Amino acid sequence: MDLELSEEQAAVQALARDFADREITPHAAEWDRAESVDRGIVKKLGALGFLGLTIGEEHGGSGGDHLAYCLVTEELGRAESSVRGIVSVSLGLVAKSINTWGTEAQKRDWLPRLTSGEALGCFGLTEPGTGSDAANLTTRAIRDGSDYLLTGSKMFITNGTWADVVLLFARTGGEGHRGISAFLVPTDAPGLIRREVHGKLGLRGQATAELVLDAVRVPESALLGPEGKGFSVAMSALAKGRMSVAAGCVGIAQACLEAATGYAGQREQFGTPIAGHQLVQELLADIAVDVDAARLLTWRVADRIDRGLPFATESSTAKLYASEAAVRCANNALQVFGGYGYIDEYPVGKLLRDARVMTLYEGTSQIHKLLIGRALTGVSAF
Numbered sequence: 233m234d235l236e237l238s239e240e241q242a243a244v245q246a247l248a249r250d251f252a253d254r255e256i257t258p259h260a261a262e263w264d265r266a267e268s269v270d271r272g273i274v275k276k277l278g279a280l281g282f283l284g285l286t287i288g289e290e291h292g293g294s295g296g297d298h299l300a301y302c303l304v305t306e307e308l309g310r311a312e313s314s315v316r317g318i319v320s321v322s323l324g325l326v327a328k329s330i331n332t333w334g335t336e337a338q339k340r341d342w343l344p345r346l347t348s349g350e351a352l353g354c355f356g357l358t359e360p361g362t363g364s365d366a367a368n369l370t371t372r373a374i375r376d377g378s379d380y381l382l383t384g385s386k387m388f389i390t391n392g393t394w395a396d397v398v399l400l401f402a403r404t405g406g407e408g409h410r411g412i413s414a415f416l417v418p419t420d421a422p423g424l425i426r427r428e429v430h431g432k433l434g435l436r437g438q439a440t441a442e443l444v445l446d447a448v449r450v451p452e453s454a455l456l457g458p459e460g461k462g463f464s465v466a467m468s469a470l471a472k473g474r475m476s477v478a479a480g481c482v483g484i485a486q487a488c489l490e491a492a493t494g495y496a497g498q499r500e501q502f503g504t505p506i507a508g509h510q511l512v513q514e515l516l517a518d519i520a521v522d523v524d525a526a527r528l529l530t531w532r533v534a535d536r537i538d539r540g541l542p543f544a545t546e547s548s549t550a551k552l553y554a555s556e557a558a559v560r561c562a563n564n565a566l567q568v569f570g571g572y573g574y575i576d577e578y579p580v581g582k583l584l585r586d587a588r589v590m591t592l593y594e595g596t597s598q599i600h601k602l603l604i605g606r607a608l609t610g611v612s613a614f
Contacts, residue, residue: 237303241297244296244300244304245300245303245304245307248282248307249307249310251280251307252310252312255273256273256308256312256315257312259312260312260437260579260582261579263312263436264314264436264437264582266437267432267436267437268439269312269314269315269437271394273315273318274349274394275349275350277315277318278347278350281293281294281296282294282304282319283322283346284327284346285301285304285323286298286301286328287327287331287343287347291331291339291340291343291344291347292343292346292347292348293343297534297538298534298538299534299538301323301479301534302475302476302479302533303479305319305320305480305483306483306486306527308483309479309480309482309483309484309487310483310486310490311487312437313434313480313484313586314436314437314438314586315437316483317438317480318390318391318394318438319476320390320473320476320477320480321353321354321390322353323346323347324472324473324476325353325399325469325470325473326346326353326354326355326397326469327342327343327346328472329414329456329465330346331343333456333457333468335453337453338416342397345396346397352391352395353391353395353397353398354389354390354391354394354395354397354399354441355389355390355398355469356371356398356417357369357386357401358388359384360385363596364598364599366466367409368407369384369401369402370403371383371384371385371386371400371445372384372402372404373402373403373404373413373415375404378452379451379452380402380404380449380451380452380454381447381449382400382415382417382447382449382450383445383446383447384402385442385443385444386398386400386443386445387442387443388442388593389440389442390438390439391438391441392428392439392440392442392443393428394439396419396420397417397418397419398416398417398418398424398443399414399416399456399469400416400443401413401463401465401466402415402462404460404462409463410463412460412462412463413457413459413460413462414455414457414465414466415454415456416450417450417454421448421449422449423445423446423447424443424444424448425444425446426442426443426444427442428440429441433588434582434584434587434588434589435589436585471543471544471547472537472547473594474533474547474548474551474594474600475530475533475534475543475547475551477551477555477590477593478526478529478554479554480590481526481555481557481558482523482526482527482530482558484558484561484587485522485523485558485561485562487579487583488519488558488562488565488580488583489520489523489561489565491569491580492515492519492565492568492580493516495569495572495578515564515568519561519564522557522560525553525557526553526554526558529549529550529553530550532550533547544603544607545603545604548600548603548604549600551595551600552597552600552601552604555587555590555591555597556591556597559584559587559588561583562580562584562587563584565580565583565584566584568580599614602614
C-alpha cells in the first residue's frame with residue numbers, strides 16, 4: 233500500500249494533533265486524578281467532525297475514509313486514551329453500526345445527534361459473567377405484544393453513564409449466537425439503572441459503567457437489524473472497532489517514544505546525557521520499531537476496509553500486536569525515566585496504566601491469537 237498521506241488526510245491529522253495538544257494534553261493528568269475527563273470535550277469533538285468520520289454528510293457525518301479515522305484516534309490516544317475511547321465507542325461501535333444496520337428512521341433519529349456530539353452512544357455487550365464468551369450472554373428480551381421487555385445486566389460499558397443510547401445485545405431466542413438480537417435503547421428508559429465503575433487501574437478519566445435492566449420496555453422499532461442477527465451486528469462492529477483500539481495503542485506508543493527521547497536528551501548521568509548510553513538507545517530503538525510496526529499493521533486494516541477487501545483477520549492482527557506493543561513501549565519508556573517514571577509528575581506511568589487494558593477489551597490477546605489461528609488452519613479452537 234502507498235504510505236503517503238493524501239492532502240486531506242494530512243490536514244485531518246494536523247487538525248487532530250493540534251486539538252489534542254491544546255485541549256487534551258494539558259489536562260490529562262488532572263482528569264486522570266479526578267477519574268473524569270471534562271464532559272465539554274464531547275461537543276468540541278463533534279464540532280471538529282471527529283465524531284462523524286466515515287459517516288455520510290446526509291446523516292450529519294463528516295465523511296472521510298478509515299485511514300483518516302485512524303489518524304484521529306491515534307492522536308487522541310497519544311494525548312489521552314480516555315478521550316479516544318469516547319470516539320471509538322460512540323462513533324466506531326454505535327454510530328457506524330446504525331449506519332450499516334439501521335433503518336432510515338433510526339439513522340435520521342440517532343446519527344445527526346451522535347455525529348455532532350449532542351448525544352453519545354455506548355455498546356452493551358459485555359456482562360458480569362460473559363466477556364470473551366459473548367455468544368452466551370444472559371440478558372433477555374421477551375416479547376410483550378409489539379414491544380420487548382429487556383432484563384439483565386452489562387459490565388465495563390465505556391460511556392455508560394454519559395450515553396444517551398445503548399446499543400444493547402439481548403437474547404430473543406435459544407442458546408448460542410443465533411438467539412441474540414440488537415436493540416437501540418434510550419438510557420432514560422424506565423427500569424434502566426447505571427452505576428459508574430471507579431478505582432480503575434487505567435483509563436481513569438473514562439466514564440465506565442455497570443448497566444442493570446429491569447423489564448425495560450422498548451418498541452419493535454428499537455431492533456437494530458433483524459431479530460436473531462444481533463451477534464452479527466456485534467461482530468461486524470468489533471471487527472472495525474479493533475482497528476480503532478489498535479490506532480489508539482499506536483498513539484500510546486508514540487507518546488512513549490516522544491516522552492522517552494525527550495527525557496533521554498535532557499537527563500545526565502556519568503557526565504553525559506543518557507541518550508548517549510548504548511542500552512538507553514536500545515530501549516528507544518525498541519520503542520521506535522514497535523511504533524512503526526503497529527502503525528503499519530493498523531493502516532493496512534484501514535486500507536483494506538476502504539478498498540472493500542476482507543479485513544477481520546488483519547484487524548485482529550493489528551489489535552493483538554499494537555496492544556501488546558503499547559505495553560512494551562510504556563515499560564521501556566518507564567525504564568528510560570528510571571525512578572522518575574514511577575511518579576505522576578511524568579507521563580509514562582499513566583501511559584503504562586492506560587496501555588495495559590488494551591490487551592483485554594474488544595478481545596483479549598489470547599482470543600485474537602485463536603482468531604488468527606482459526607484463519608490460518610480453518611479449525612476453531614473455541
